[in-house]
Amino acid sequence: xxxxxxxxxxxxxxxxxxxxxxxxxxxxxxxxxxxxxxxxxxxxxxxxxxxxxxxxxxxxxxxxxxxxxxxxxxxxxxxxxxxxxxxxxxxxxxxxxxxxxxxxxxxxxxxxxxxxxxxxxxxxxxxxxxxxxxxxxxxxxxxxxxxxxxxxxxxxxxxxxxxxxxxxxxxxxxxxxxxxxxxxxxxxxxxxxxxxxxxxxxxxxxxxxxxxxxxxxxxxxxxxxxxxxxxxxxxxxxxxxxxxxxxxxxxxxxxxxxxxxxxxxxxxxxxxxxxxxxxxxxxxxxxxxxxxxxxxxxxxxxxxxxxxxxxxxxxxxxxxxxxxxxxxxxxxxxxxxxxxxxxxxxxxxxxxxxxxxxxxxxxxxxxxxxxxxxxxxxxxxxxxxxxx
Numbered sequence: 001x002x003x004x005x006x007x008x009x010x011x012x013x014x015x016x017x018x019x020x021x022x023x024x025x026x027x028x029x030x031x032x033x034x035x036x037x038x039x040x041x042x043x044x045x046x047x048x049x050x051x052x053x054x055x056x057x058x059x060x061x062x063x064x065x066x067x068x069x070x071x072x073x074x075x076x077x078x079x080x081x082x083x084x085x086x087x088x089x090x091x092x093x094x095x096x097x098x099x100x101x102x103x104x105x106x107x108x109x110x111x112x113x114x115x116x117x118x119x120x121x122x123x124x125x126x127x128x129x130x131x132x133x134x135x136x137x138x139x140x141x142x143x144x145x146x147x148x149x150x151x152x153x154x155x156x157x158x159x160x161x162x163x164x165x166x167x168x169x170x171x172x173x174x175x176x177x178x179x180x181x182x183x184x185x186x187x188x189x190x191x192x193x194x195x196x197x198x199x200x201x202x203x204x205x206x207x208x209x210x211x212x213x214x215x216x217x218x219x220x221x222x223x224x225x226x227x228x229x230x231x232x233x234x235x236x237x238x239x240x241x242x243x244x245x246x247x248x249x250x251x252x253x254x255x256x257x258x259x260x261x262x263x264x265x266x267x268x269x270x271x272x273x274x275x276x277x278x279x280x281x282x283x284x285x286x287x288x289x290x291x292x293x294x295x296x297x298x299x300x301x302x303x304x305x306x307x308x309x310x311x312x313x314x315x316x317x318x319x320x321x322x323x324x325x326x327x328x329x330x331x332x333x334x335x336x337x338x339x340x341x342x343x344x345x346x347x348x349x350x351x352x353x354x355x356x357x358x359x360x361x362x363x364x365x366x367x368x369x370x371x372x373x374x375x376x377x378x379x380x381x382x383x384x385x386x387x388x
Contacts, residue, residue, distance in 0.1 A: 001025065002191035003351065004181050006169050006205065008034040009310075010146065010336050012197035013153040014344030020160035022352050027189060028157070029181070031168045035150035038199045041229055041307025043261050044337045045242050045251060046142045047085065049104065051335075055362040056316050057107065059339065062359055064140060066341035074156060079149035083252070085141040085242035086114075086123055088132045093246055101136050110140040124240035127294045132245070143242050143251045144337055153340075172196070172209035172328065179327045193351055195329045199310040200225065202318075202332040211322040213330050213365055214313035214376050221270035227307045228269045230260035230285045234301040235293065248288040260289055260302065274306045309334060313368075313376045319343060320350075320364035330365045 001024050005012045008030035016028045046067055048060035071080045089097040104111045119135040120128060158164060171182035172194060179194045196213075198205050203215040216224050236256030243250040249261040265281055275281040286300050293300075310332055312318050317333035331347060333339050346357040368376060 001193065001352070002027070003193045003195060004029065004179065004189055004191040005195040005197055006172075006181065007037075007196070007198035007201075008150075008154065008164065009037050009039040009197065009199050010035065010150055010153070010340040011199075011331055011333065011343055012195065013150050013157060014340040015195050015197060015331065015347050016162045016164075017153045017157035017160070018344040018348035019351065020157045020162040022348055023161075024348075024352065025191075026157065026162040027191065028154075028162055028164045029167050029169060029183075029189070030164070031166065033166070034154050034164070035147055037201075038307060038310045039146050039150055039336065041227065041305050042146055042337050043227075043229065043249065043251060043259065044144050044146050045085065045249075046080070046082075046144065046338050047138070048109065048338070049085075049100070049138060049141065052103075053316065059317065059342070059359050059363070060335055061109075063335070063339040063342040064142075066345065067142070067144070067338075070341040074152050076152040076155060077148060079145045079152055080142065081144070081252070082140075082142040083241040084122065084137060084139040085244065086119055087136045087138070087244040088119065088128065088246065089134045089136075090129075090131045090246050091133060094134050097134060097136055104138075110138060112137050112139075122241060123243060125238035125294060126243065126250075126292050129245075129291060141242060145254060146337065148254075149337075149340075169198075169205060170208070172205065174209045174211075174322070174326055174328050176325075193327050193329060195331055195347065195351075197331045199332060199336075200308050202310070202330065206322070206328075206330060209322070209328055211326070211328060211330065211365070212368060213318055213332065214368055215332070216309075216311035216313055216377070219271055219308055222267040225308045225311055226266050226269050226271060227309055228262070228266055228275070228281070229305050229307060230262075230282075230289070231303045231305065232258040232260055232289060232300050233303065235298045237293075245292065248285075248292065250289075250292075258289075260285055262288060269306055271306050271308060275304055277302070277304060310336065317343070317363045318365050319347060319360045320366065322365055 005028045051057040114135045114137045167183040173180040181189045206213040239252040
């Protein structure tokens, strides 16, 4: 079977690898470069902490478990780190944290309260502010280094026979016997199946094949799609896990660097006019980071990067054929980093065996059929889905 995959973000590359390992003929097409879209601007926290929908929670749990299995098989430098995560709360946030911890524990999700001393040992090289009053530890969570993760998946896919090529897709013709994908410049690739894994560009490309995949497409100032990350190159930290603290989230990066996320600052970010490294937003981020540093006062060096999230309109993963007769398989998710390994395996299984995978049943694109957009869209900040 010849499968053309459109989009070499973390989801597309994961599916390409699984299909190539299964012996299928795989062509992976990417317009800008592997992992350079949303995947390059993700906090990369592996979790199912804030997924209240039961089906979505189960899928993310499976994603967490699949990361551990994949890490044993994927050659090259490790890119997945089962570090666990800590969430700290002050008086203003204690109740919210307590409610979430109890909800997760009722579901069997590993979560436990720890003391300040335990939290200090788990976190590593950070100072916990005196105002922090409660600490929850989630030992099953972790993080990945996205660029390294995508590169490892792509390298393994190519070693198993997948072909990777750059090209802009301008048309998808979902015919009765084959699918034709036309690139800018006129080249046409034909295959038995297409996987549309184009992230935030999914709705536009799907429409070219007559397929409706509702996405949140607003990219203006403070839109739900907008996410700001800071990359602290100094000071180097011995940070040992993912941290969620009042006003600032942190995760380790390579060489002692730290990735920073302050969700409340997103409301002031305009992708058309990105914040400067010497502006007010950068100063606020640096001030919050400095408040957590131990030792003598040091001025952090922080680079800023604005990302645009891939958000299906109802907040949940889209995975499935556009219709019973379609040869186009649509795949997009806000939780792409957590779900990439399990979606890669499950999507490949559905394509190669024609057997429906139970975990994917609630996430078919056909769920949008006949619905008005107002009936589909949700406030993803209110549900917590915008916090990843």
